[in-house]
Amino acid sequence: MIGSRHAWRKLHAPFSEDKLMTVKVKFFASLKEQMGCDGATVEIGEVATAADVWLAASGGKALPNNVLVAVNMEYCDPNQQVNSGDEVAFFPPVTGG
């Protein structure tokens, strides 16, 4: 789903074209298989939420309801703002223990 960062940004970044930040995206488990990769570094407009990052990284698909979101290894709401350098992870319901 994630091609070259440049190509992707041109296609999907919905925000300011002149101010960009870089975030690290990670996928796990079944989501990793569906996405075909375990993550990528993506550029996105400077004001963006975790859901925006998903939208960009997934090629425009809506964030499924049951996907969990963590920013910098801490659970958060998809509407949480992300900052440059953040690690943004998306994964299915956890099934450990």
Place this chain on the structure above:
Amino acid sequence: MIGSRHAWRKLHAPFSEDKLMTVKVKFFASLKEQMGCDGATVEIGEVATAADVWLAASGGKALPNNVLVAVNMEYCDPNQQVNSGDEVAFFPPVTGG
């Protein structure tokens, strides 16, 4: 508290004087210390409850509320009938674990 079985029977056995049965009495923990012995074999009238056995074995003292009663190693009500050969145990609240 428990003297010779004969002397005790004469003083306390409240039931039939001609039909007697034998039961084994046991005391544990603080009750054993208070009674000064860990048990005895006592004779008592053939129709008797665990409480009657206590009364006989304790020299006529009332059964304290918090004393637990077991007949043949199973908890029971003080009013339960006992049978010849039964083991009747009296002990304080348990404190194991």
Place this chain on the structure above:
Amino acid sequence: MKVEIHDTPFQPWERLQRYESGVVAQQHPGKYGASAVFVGTMRDFNEGDEVKGMTLEHYPGMTEKELERIIGEARERWQLLDELIIHRVGELLPNEPIVLVAVWSAHRKDAFEACRHIMEALKSRAPFWKKEQLDQGARWVEKNTDGY
């Protein structure tokens, strides 16, 4: 099901290792997804006093029967594969294990609930009595507190 009364110190984790590998894993291979364990250890304090040692008295015969009845009742209420209870008697020092309660089940809800239930039933029904050695002398523990 196994119930043991020991009059010398026992090592709870080592006993668990042996019982699980020797009995549970042999009789229920692949089935015991959940085990819950409680271990009670002698403290050096109780009700504000320093405790130097402890004597644990019990009612031989009834103790084992009552613990087996407690396990039997738990089996009626929860789905259990196996249970192990070990209890010390005799002279104990601080840091020595007093009691081990372990249950094995397919699922964790049964394991957790049965383990706690058995432990509470043991505390309120199994015929054991503790006498504590304090600096001022010995005293019988009068009552177990409720654990819920």
Place this chain on the structure above:
Amino acid sequence: MKVEIHDTPFQPWERLQRYESGVVAQQHPGKYGASAVFVGTMRDFNEGDEVKGMTLEHYPGMTEKELERIIGEARERWQLLDELIIHRVGELLPNEPIVLVAVWSAHRKDAFEACRHIMEALKSRAPFWKKEQLDQGARWVEKNTDGY
């Protein structure tokens, strides 16, 4: 507090023995009257199917952080002396231990409740994912069931 992720089999009872004698007994001698433990072991069945093996994936870094947060929250709610969590990742076979949760406390109520709470929080929050190998192929476990 100790949190460990292992990619090879671990022996829960042996680890408990070592942690208790090496850490808990050293740091809290005479104080740990109660320890409660849960061990989860891989079953050879799930949802009516035979399971041959399992792959446990996790999110390195976040796993440890989340488990430490869970312990921290439990410490705010119960009086705990120490905690040990070990979780397997990688390729597992039936009968291999998956998870160990142990807590030490002065009193049994705190130990029982905190152990169960930590285990349930681990099940619902710690970033692990199970993929089961069946005869028909592999499948991701979709959801943990509620344990209360």
